[in-house]
Amino acid sequence: MGKTLFEKIWEKHVVKTIDGGPSILYIDKHFIHEVTSPQAFNGLNKRGIKVLRPHQVVATADHNVPTLNQHLPIKEELSRLQVEALKNNCAEHGIELYGLGHPYQGIVHVIGPELGITQPGMTIVCGDSHTSTHGAFGNIAFGIGTSEVEMVLATQCLMQTKPKLMRINIEGKLNKGVVSKDIVLYILSRITASGATGYAVEFAGSAIRSLTMEARMTICNMSIEMGARCGMIAPDETTFIYIKGRKFAPTGEEWDKRLAYWKTLYSDNDAAFDKEITIRAEDIEPMITYGTNPGMGVGVTGHVPSLSEIDEKEKPSFEKSLAYMGLQPGANIKGRKVDYVFIGSCTNSRIEDLRMVASFVKGKHKASNVEVWVVPGSKQVEKQAIEEGIDKVFSEAGFILRQPGCSACLGMNEDKIPAGKYCISTSNRNFEGRQGPNARTFLASPLTAALAAITGEVGDIREYYKETELVTN
Amino acid sequence: MKLYMSKQLNIVRSPAVPLNMENVDTDQIIPARFLKATSREGFGKNLFRDWRYENDDDTKPRKGFPLNNPVYKGKILVAAKNFGCGSSREHAAWAIKDYGFDVVISSFFADIFKNNALNNFLLPVTVSEGFLQKLFAAIEKDPATELEVNLQEQTIKLPDGSWQAFEINNYKKTCLLNGYDDIDYLLSIKDDINSYETKRAFQF
Numbered sequence: 001m002g003k004t005l006f007e008k009i010w011e012k013h014v015v016k017t018i019d020g021g022p023s024i025l026y027i028d029k030h031f032i033h034e035v036t037s038p039q040a041f042n043g044l045n046k047r048g049i050k051v052l053r054p055h056q057v058v059a060t061a062d063h064n065v066p067t068l069n070q071h072l073p074i075k076e077e078l079s080r081l082q083v084e085a086l087k088n089n090c091a092e093h094g095i096e097l098y099g100l101g102h103p104y105q106g107i108v109h110v111i112g113p114e115l116g117i118t119q120p121g122m123t124i125v126c127g128d129s130h131t132s133t134h135g136a137f138g139n140i141a142f143g144i145g146t147s148e149v150e151m152v153l154a155t156q157c158l159m160q161t162k163p164k165l166m167r168i169n170i171e172g173k174l175n176k177g178v179v180s181k182d183i184v185l186y187i188l189s190r191i192t193a194s195g196a197t198g199y200a201v202e203f204a205g206s207a208i209r210s211l212t213m214e215a216r217m218t219i220c221n222m223s224i225e226m227g228a229r230c231g232m233i234a235p236d237e238t239t240f241i242y243i244k245g246r247k248f249a250p251t252g253e254e255w256d257k258r259l260a261y262w263k264t265l266y267s268d269n270d271a272a273f274d275k276e277i278t279i280r281a282e283d284i285e286p287m288i289t290y291g292t293n294p295g296m297g298v299g300v301t302g303h304v305p306s307l308s309e310i311d312e313k314e315k316p317s318f319e320k321s322l323a324y325m326g327l328q329p330g331a332n333i334k335g336r337k338v339d340y341v342f343i344g345s346c347t348n349s350r351i352e353d354l355r356m357v358a359s360f361v362k363g364k365h366k367a368s369n370v371e372v373w374v375v376p377g378s379k380q381v382e383k384q385a386i387e388e389g390i391d392k393v394f395s396e397a398g399f400i401l402r403q404p405g406c407s408a409c410l411g412m413n414e415d416k417i418p419a420g421k422y423c424i425s426t427s428n429r430n431f432e433g434r435q436g437p438n439a440r441t442f443l444a445s446p447l448t449a450a451l452a453a454i455t456g457e458v459g460d461i462r463e464y465y466k467e468t469e470l471v472t473n
Numbered sequence: 474m475k476l477y478m479s480k481q482l483n484i485v486r487s488p489a490v491p492l493n494m495e496n497v498d499t500d501q502i503i504p505a506r507f508l509k510a511t512s513r514e515g516f517g518k519n520l521f522r523d524w525r526y527e528n529d530d531d532t533k534p535r536k537g538f539p540l541n542n543p544v545y546k547g548k549i550l551v552a553a554k555n556f557g558c559g560s561s562r563e564h565a566a567w568a569i570k571d572y573g574f575d576v577v578i579s580s581f582f583a584d585i586f587k588n589n590a591l592n593n594f595l596l597p598v599t600v601s602e603g604f605l606q607k608l609f610a611a612i613e614k615d616p617a618t619e620l621e622v623n624l625q626e627q628t629i630k631l632p633d634g635s636w637q638a639f640e641i642n643n644y645k646k647t648c649l650l651n652g653y654d655d656i657d658y659l660l661s662i663k664d665d666i667n668s669y670e671t672k673r674a675f676q677f
Contacts (some may be wrong), residue, residue, distance in 0.1 A: 012673075012674070015665050016665055016669070016671040017667055018644045019643075019644040020642060020644065021642045021644025021645070022642065022644060022645075023645055024659065024662065024665070024666075026666070026669055028677035029677060035508050035509075035562075036562065036563070038511035038512075038515045039511065039512060039563075040514075043656070047656070049660075055635075056677070062495070063505075063508075064508075064509060076509075076511035077508055078510070081511065082511060083507075085511050099578070116641060119677065121675070121677075122677050127552055127561060127563075128560075128561055129559065129560050129561040131561075142585075143561035143585055144561060144585065144588075145561055145562075145563035145566070145585060145588060145589035145592060146513075146563040146564075146589075147563060147592035147593065147654070147656075148588065149498070149590065150591075150653075150656060151655055151656050151659055154656055154659065154660065155656070155659040155660060155663070155666055156666065156670075157659050157666055159644075159655050159658075159659070161642065163584075191487070193496055193555065193558060194496070194555040194558065197555070197558075197581065197584060198584065199582060220660075222557075225559075227555070227558060227583055227584065229584055231543060243520065257675075261674070261675070265637065273520070293496050293498065293558070304518070316493070316494065317494055317495045317496060317553075320494070325535060349518060410500075410505040410560075411505055411506065412505040412506060412508060412509075419528075425578070429498075429559060429560075431498045431500040431501065431559060432500070432501060432523065433500060433501070433504050433523045434500050434505075437504070437523055437528075437529050438523075
């Protein structure tokens with residue numbers, strides 16, 4: 001019997017397997033950031049050991065950094081200490097740090113791919129659940145806790161049990177105005193926020209094949225929102241073209257060698273999955289969430305489910321969620337006023353996302369009732385946006401282009417949505433308090449968020465499609 | 474609240490605190506704004522911060538939240554389906570352990586949370602949905618109901634004698650019973666790791 005993409009990579013990385021226990025998995029690349037690494041370094045220091053393979057570790061500061069005035073010292077003391085701890089730990093252990101002010105600094109899941117560090121066939125981990133993003137290149141990439149960060153720093157290995165395998169096929173042609181974020185929100189609305197727990201998910205099918213790398217990253221990024229251990233897409237020409245020529249991409253003979261290997265990375269025709277789902281691309285419309293987990297989403301023209309549509313057992317959570325959001329069962333989402341628009345996060349802060357937003361916003365101005373924050377994923381994205389004149393489109397529209405970081409996706413720095421306010425956000429989580437205590441989040445694509453920025457309410461981008469030539473991904 | 478993490482677990486006999494809410498994510502367990510520390514200690518005071526207090530004012534406990542209800546206490550947290558989903562922050566496991574829990578019971582745990590819990594000697598016990606409902610009913614009827622979680626036997630028991638077995642892999646079980654951690658083990662197989670490195674096809 002043939003092998004799945006996951007199995008091909010997994011088997012190449014098993015150092016050994018404990019009887020009746022987990023496998024010891026070798027990790028090729030380890031990304032670290034300021035929030036989930038300090039305790040791991042403390043652990044190493046207590047044990048009196050050094051990082052085993054510092055050149056396989058890459059660090060950046062993203063979760064807890066300000067997104068304005070990054071040239072100044074960080075005002076908030078605890079945040080500053082955390083960023084300094086990262087700097088000291090990296091210096092002590094010989095780890096490359098792309099810290100504040102560095103031209104490569106940015107959200108860890110944006111910089112890995114854009115620097116060509118992320119490649120097919122690898123195992124990649126980071127103390128961040130959205131590490132699944134890197135799987136878009138056909139590798140096994142997943143988020144880990146701080147004890148596991150310590151394990152990888154100390155031994156370049158992790159203890160892992162092999163997950164079950166699921167394939168989600170998206171077949172057909174996407175409707176106009178529907179982008180990769182809508183695909184993943186649609187999958188989530190179908191299989192729920194726990195629908196893939198215990199599985200490694202491979203996304204496949206003609207609609208996935210037609211996507212750019214950045215669009216694929218958006219989908220794999222949110223595979224953790226389904227509970228998946230990791231999300232992955234088999235590498236193809238689109239992948240190889242994206243990687244070639246990037247800073248840390250292989251060159252010459254090494255490129256040829258790796259490329260030959262990468263071309264073997266796909267699920268064989270007779271490979272077996274524990275579960276398989278097929279979705280018609282034509283069924284997907286621009287999506288929006290109404291609740292407090294990413295599985296609570298509908299098409300923008302849809303409505304919040306009525307109580308009769310909800311399972312008896314799930315009613316308490318459902319009602320709590322709607323009370324938090326200030327929404328009634330059965331209510332329409334289209335036409336709801338929003339107060340904030342956040343365009344950013346490891347889900348949607350890449351150059352294509354900003355281009356998408358700019359293509360709709362160009363020549364328009366934001367609605368008076370909204371504040372719009374655009375937070376580029378990295379210094380390189382920021383630079384490119386400026387080179388392409390996207391920054392001007394935004395400033396003319398009344399948007400604020402901030403500096404790279406995780407920002408209002410998790411509200412760890414000062415970028416918080418005030419209590420009770422509605423934010424349409426291109427990020428990945430609408431959990432209670434995620435964007436700030438009592439903040440209310442509608443998750444959507446960059447296009448749907450751009451529309452809300454201009455009209456001040458949730459709308460259907462398809463109605464505007466003819467008027468403007470929109471960029472999609 | 475405990476000052477030190479207790480390493481080693483075997484039998485935990487205790488009343489339990491019920492949290493009958495599905496999809497409890499790690500942002501609820503410990504909101505991001507409390508992740509700025511560089512040590513592992515002291516997260517218990519902010520456990521479920523935004524559900525525990527009115528308007529983030531820790532002098533105003535929110536009535537009705539189980540942790541604020543004096544009838545509920547103990548070392549066991551009984552939670553509903555998909556507990557610990559979302560962010561990989563290990564601070565969630567640290568906060569639960571630091572607050573004083575040694576066991577979390579649910580019908581379904583998120584993957585990363587489960588690993589984080591195990592790495593901190595916080596035992597995640599997965600039971601059937603039916604048994605979970607039975608636990609909630611028993612605690613609701615009598616909050617003093619004492620549960621017994623026995624790691625060696627891999628069982629959870631109610632005072633009426635009803636019980637259910639739970640699964641845990643042998644390796645992890647040995648670690649928890651003896652207070653070993655994964656890093657100790659990984660450091661002990663350094664030779665295997667070195668030899669893997671010399672044999673791998675690509676030096677990524």
